[in-house]
Amino acid sequence: MFLLPWQLWEIVTGRASLHVDAALVTAILYLGVLASGGTLLLWTYGATRVPVTVAAVFLALIPAVGYAVAALTGEALDLGKTIGCVLALAGTLLVIAAAPSRLPKV
Numbered sequence: 501m502f503l504l505p506w507q508l509w510e511i512v513t514g515r516a517s518l519h520v521d522a523a524l525v526t527a528i529l530y531l532g533v534l535a536s537g538g539t540l541l542l543w544t545y546g547a548t549r550v551p552v553t554v555a556a557v558f559l560a561l562i563p564a565v566g567y568a569v570a571a572l573t574g575e576a577l578d579l580g581k582t583i584g585c586v587l588a589l590a591g592t593l594l595v596i597a598a599a600p601s602r603l604p605k606v
Contacts, residue, residue, distance in 0.1 A: 557595050564588035 510516035547555040564585045571577055 557592055560588055560592050560595075564592075 507516065507518065511518055546558075567581050567585045
C-alpha cells in the first residue's frame, strides 16, 4: 500500500503498466493475507504463550530464519547476508548459553 501512489504515478506517466490477471490477484492475496498476516498471527500467538525473555531471543532469529528459507528455496547466497545470518545465530546461542537459568524450558 505504501508504494501504491508511486506505482499509480508510473502508470499515469506511461513508464509502467499493470496487467491485472488472476495470477496477480492470487499472489497479492497470498502475500498479504497468508504470508504477512498469517505469520504475524502465529508470532503473536507464540509470543503470548512464552515469557518475554524467550520471545526476545527468538525475535533475533527472524532474519536468520528468513535468509535460510530463502537460500533453501533457491535464492542466491550473498556473503554479507550469510555473515549476518551467522552473527544472528551466534548471538542467539550466546544469549541462551550465558543465561540458561533465565530461559525456561519450552
